[in-house]
Amino acid sequence: MQQRVLKLKAQQQIAPNTFELILSGDVAALAYQPGQFVMLQIPDTAHLLRRPFGIVTIEADRLHLIYRTVGVGTKLLSQCRSGQLLSVFGPLGNGFPTAFLKPKQEVLLIAGGIGMAPLLGLLKRLVAHGIVVTIIFGVKTKAALFYQLELESLAKVYYTTEDGTFGFHGNVNSLIEAKLTQAHYQAIYGCGPAGLLQMIARRYQNHPHVYCAVERPLACGIGECYACVVPARQQNGYYKACEDGPVFSKEQVVF
Amino acid sequence: MQQRVLKLKAQQQIAPNTFELILSGDVAALAYQPGQFVMLQIPDTAHLLRRPFGIVTIEADRLHLIYRTVGVGTKLLSQCRSGQLLSVFGPLGNGFPTAFLKPKQEVLLIAGGIGMAPLLGLLKRLVAHGIVVTIIFGVKTKAALFYQLELESLAKVYYTTEDGTFGFHGNVNSLIEAKLTQAHYQAIYGCGPAGLLQMIARRYQNHPHVYCAVERPLACGIGECYACVVPARQQNGYYKACEDGPVFSKEQVVF
């Protein structure tokens, strides 16, 4: 957990409203788990709150992020050009638990839209450890897909589009219903809109290893301000998305 | 009086804390008088007020400014790199009156520090019309001087430094006292700190053509908000620096 000023090395649009961002600097020594995140300062002082983004990878001096422009902060970010300096704070939070997995075991990754970003890093780690990965990548429409070649080179990938322009026509749930009810996975990892995560928790309610990364508005990002709380599932209380998460098991919280 | 988005073409430091800025775009058709100014939007949305700068020249598609970094806005400006887009509003205000001058007549330009910026454009216009120009350029220390070669190629230049590191050792007043009491000029034009302008008004109190450009904090820049008022000399009331000035005769206002 450290703060670094990194330099924008490259940025490119990889789908409508979706950008790949490569920052370079003194990051090689930063250990991280997929699912952990960094907080970027927006280069406009009217915007105080840092924006959290899941780490895709850190390789040598490169930090790799993928984000979608949803509001003003990400829009400003998407307009930054090479050479721009950005303050990055992290890695923060807890990544996806994987210690219990053994080579050759099968896992399922479920991504809704930009939820693919943190799962990408996880995918690479898992494959490197000999885990067999199946992916469901659900998006609104074909154009929103990204990184298909890379995904397909590492995993079996099912696509679903809400408008039927590519892959399965429907949502992730109906795809599973249609194609994956028989399959068994050692673990299920999810990231995406709240509705998707809730569906995952319901569908795999008896599964012991279901982990999803949540998104909540963050302020401090390290557990000191109580901004980001997520209702606990079992008792009357809260977890903090930033410090206790952003990856939670389905037993911990109400997604 | 128009608003344009211009592109930062080149920017360079020409003295400590002093920058020359060239913006390019659709400016060729903008008529201006030296002494008029533009208002630049600072590329950080926390800074609402535009910053006023005297026009040095507009030539073809280039707008030329010279400024000193004094606070956060000019500091941010100085960090802008080529390609940066900047919103420019102007030309605004009234320039230095020169219609009464005839070729071969002599005039005196008195600049204090960055006050040289708007006088530079005036100098070029005057010389182009065959007017003979003498300049007094007063600064704190030698390093603060800029554009000496250009000035000397167009006019007779007296330098004064407060610390005596170059030219006359002292202030503008003592230089005039020492060297220019005998000289007569058709007009005197000044720009610089309030103290300097007040000195000019006092020293040349009986001269019919003394014009100085003032600096006041501006908001609207066009005469609608009453932010920038300057006390009138004759009656109980105010002039607006932005609309009635920034160039005033010594009869109009208390500098």
Next chain:
Amino acid sequence: MTKLAVKLPGLKLKNPIMPASGCFGFGQRYAQLYDLNQLGALTIKATTLKPKLGNATPRIAETASGMLNAIGLQNPGLETVLEEKLPWLQQQYPELPIIANVAGAQTSDYVTVCQKISGAPNVKAIELNVSCPNVAAGGMAFGTDAQTVYALTKACTAVSQVPIYVKLTPNVTDILPIVQAAEAGGAAGFSLINTLVGMRIDLATRKPILGNGTGGLSGPAIKPIAIRMVHRVHQISKLPLIGMGGVSTAADALELMMAGASAVAVGTANFNNPYACVDIIQKLPVIMEKYQVQSIQSLINDMVVSSR
């Protein structure tokens, strides 16, 4: 009625956007930038009975996403406004509704100005400025006392030929008694918010930057306070509201309307972008479409602002 049109007491606006008082003078310079007929209405600078010179300088200071001003209501006075400013607007823009911002140091001043200015053919409403933080007499001192607001509103509505919108100050513990007082006095609506009292210190002199010491804070910095005040007043009063405070985009304007405003004034944003008002008017249909707002009037009619 078009998508953008809206009706308030005294005001038929072709769109809900108008410049805020004091940030647009009497419109003559902005008229050199664009056709003022594009505006929903125009609120003129505070007008007082006699010409007013205003406060000592400096009168403005920048703050993060905002600014302080202590102009002190400098204006040419009722006579000049009636003889020059309003006739100029009437001649150039006969269709443009003018809202006259009225200020004074005592009740009789307000009454005289309201009476006379409301007779001008293009003045369709009065904005009663009881909330200027930058003048010693009158202004905010009036607007923080319910009894005074009641008496003043009553006296002015009695003589005015046009509806009166009372301009509220956010510098109060509770706005409720002020709102009730103005209603009882016959206000046709409210206009809010005026600026918040603030200060900046010059580190070199260790004194306040502004000649007046304190000033009024405006700009995007205060938008959340404006939204809250509009929301609150909308919940306690049925009168229509002209909202303002930090609006610089069409989204900001829509946000204030979703908080309960029926029209929106744009102040400080004009300084950052002299075309702010027309830019907002132009982009309003786009943002309305994005958020499925059929028309401004329907938005206002249907608005039940939840307190959540």
Next chain:
Amino acid sequence: MTKLAVKLPGLKLKNPIMPASGCFGFGQRYAQLYDLNQLGALTIKATTLKPKLGNATPRIAETASGMLNAIGLQNPGLETVLEEKLPWLQQQYPELPIIANVAGAQTSDYVTVCQKISGAPNVKAIELNVSCPNVAAGGMAFGTDAQTVYALTKACTAVSQVPIYVKLTPNVTDILPIVQAAEAGGAAGFSLINTLVGMRIDLATRKPILGNGTGGLSGPAIKPIAIRMVHRVHQISKLPLIGMGGVSTAADALELMMAGASAVAVGTANFNNPYACVDIIQKLPVIMEKYQVQSIQSLINDMVVSSR
């Protein structure tokens, strides 16, 4: 005494900078970023008698140069603070003065918490939070009523073993009666400002963004209001002031001190820059030199703030 040191009732500070309550929790995570011994003091999160779950989510929203929060005083409660949080700080940073921010829903809660928490060895002062805008009971409702402030301050000073600083809300028409009430109740000083009530609306749902509806506005946006409030209270009271509101640089801190504050708390800035407090402490000598401030204590001793 060093250039940066300053003394206030109960507090010997090696420098005037401390984190503001609620933006730094109990310091445990920030301790992973830097040595908390560098701080002048540490103000802990509001502590209530019983654990408090806080408000519905979302609890924050960004605004121009500011943010809204409606955390609702979530905290682990007096027992955990006394048994875990304060002992941890005591053990890790035995020299670090702790200011305990105390909140409650009724007077008896405040009294119990003040009595017990003031017995902790590292708690050197109490910050009486009568100004939280985000809770239905207690909080700001207390801080806007002079009679309540008097009674509460009196009851708390009666039982507290350490000096009490009353934390003031800017959401009042006039701070004077509140200040006088707290003085009469035995306050040792004031801490100001707490947040301003604000709101944002979600254009898509047309409802307030925050689960709580309204929230408290903080950050650079409110700095001019903080400066003005500090300036005003400094003019009406001789008690020392801990200033806060939008401080994010050493220049901001100095500006608040030149307005009358004897120490400065840094809140929202920690979110933008987790090293904000230590960065400010490091740069303070540089800016002091620039503006010829020999020492913080001399600045405070000599401070006669002009109203201009």
